[in-house]
Amino acid sequence: MEKRMNNQKICFIICFNDELFLEECCFYIRNLHIPRGMEIDIQAIEGASSMTEGYQAGMESSDARYKVYLHQDTFILNRYFLDAILDIFSEEDIGMIGMVGSVQLPPDAVMWNNAMRCGKVRRNAILNDFVFELQVPVEGRYREVQAVDGLLMATSVDIPWRKDIFTGWHFYDISQSMEMYKHGYRVVVPKQETPWCLHDVDVSSGEERDKAYGYWKKKFLENYNLNEIFSTNGPRL
Amino acid sequence: MMDFDAEKMSCFMRERRLVEAFDYLKPALAEHSYYTALMFAALLNILAAELSKHEENCILDISDDWQDWFRHFHSIKFLVRRLETPHLRKYADELFVYKARYHVSDVAIRHIIRYSAIRPEETLKVYEKINALHL
Numbered sequence: 001m002e003k004r005m006n007n008q009k010i011c012f013i014i015c016f017n018d019e020l021f022l023e024e025c026c027f028y029i030r031n032l033h034i035p036r037g038m039e040i041d042i043q044a045i046e047g048a049s050s051m052t053e054g055y056q057a058g059m060e061s062s063d064a065r066y067k068v069y070l071h072q073d074t075f076i077l078n079r080y081f082l083d084a085i086l087d088i089f090s091e092e093d094i095g096m097i098g099m100v101g102s103v104q105l106p107p108d109a110v111m112w113n114n115a116m117r118c119g120k121v122r123r124n125a126i127l128n129d130f131v132f133e134l135q136v137p138v139e140g141r142y143r144e145v146q147a148v149d150g151l152l153m154a155t156s157v158d159i160p161w162r163k164d165i166f167t168g169w170h171f172y173d174i175s176q177s178m179e180m181y182k183h184g185y186r187v188v189v190p191k192q193e194t195p196w197c198l199h200d201v202d203v204s205s206g207e208e209r210d211k212a213y214g215y216w217k218k219k220f221l222e223n224y225n226l227n228e229i230f231s232t233n234g235p236r237l
Numbered sequence: 238m239m240d241f242d243a244e245k246m247s248c249f250m251r252e253r254r255l256v257e258a259f260d261y262l263k264p265a266l267a268e269h270s271y272y273t274a275l276m277f278a279a280l281l282n283i284l285a286a287e288l289s290k291h292e293e294n295c296i297l298d299i300s301d302d303w304q305d306w307f308r309h310f311h312s313i314k315f316l317v318r319r320l321e322t323p324h325l326r327k328y329a330d331e332l333f334v335y336k337a338r339y340h341v342s343d344v345a346i347r348h349i350i351r352y353s354a355i356r357p358e359e360t361l362k363v364y365e366k367i368n369a370l371h372l
Contacts, residue, residue, distance in 0.1 A: 020312075020315075024315045028322075031324060031325060031328075079324045198318065200318075
């Protein structure tokens, strides 16, 4: 039986392994302005074996129509964040919103490998805390993108996460962006005067992490054909 | 890995030339070994605190429990973030409590923010480095 969705509810879903960060992340959420008639819920998932597994579990256990999947180290700075995303979601064919995205992914699907990115995020990088505005300007209320970064992904529709393919911590975001398009939805990045989020990220790479990233990139390319997906869908360039 | 001149570093710290000390560390931060660089940065904070413990304007007090120290490290960072977020400023008063309790200077806070990616699991490595330098 199809689950009845609550259109007046927004659920935040966070996979976490650090209670300090979780607590601070939730602090920012609890201080958001809640649009009239809406309610919020927070699902914190500990011990997930992968991001897709955690997010899928969170998605299935909530009847909220709107869901915000975010990292434990993502803090929502824009007090009117919920008002803003609901406004964008009033366009029914928009399925997902991210803070940073790629208007055109390069052939290797790594959005950091070309200059076709848009959005804003405040980062706590190793040397500086800086506002990170990417090269492609966002005009209008939002810009359509092929994929968004997983630091924050807001959805207006439940699309299954590909935990059958992505059993790690990389490329779940690019994959989900593809799944949105395959199901007929658009993915966008909003226009942000100042960054809506701070991502307190550890920018270390390290050999092990690079290896893992390379493995999941290969998996992604084996399972998704960008040319095929975007031959009729996706942003116009 | 960069050559870490312990004598040069301790000279900077004794003379309280912390900005120069951090500038000296900067090249290390560009290296592949990110955690090595950060360990040195954290080491600097800790050593500076050790040296200045008995001084009037000591930088940062140290508790015996390293994990607890790093918990406060993150709390201080979080409070500074709230201070920077207009609608959350009123929730940052506790920062001033920490500043008073731990004698945290504004310089130290800025460096704490800058090098705050140290995780508690790195504390043991930092402790070993302190011992190795015999300071």
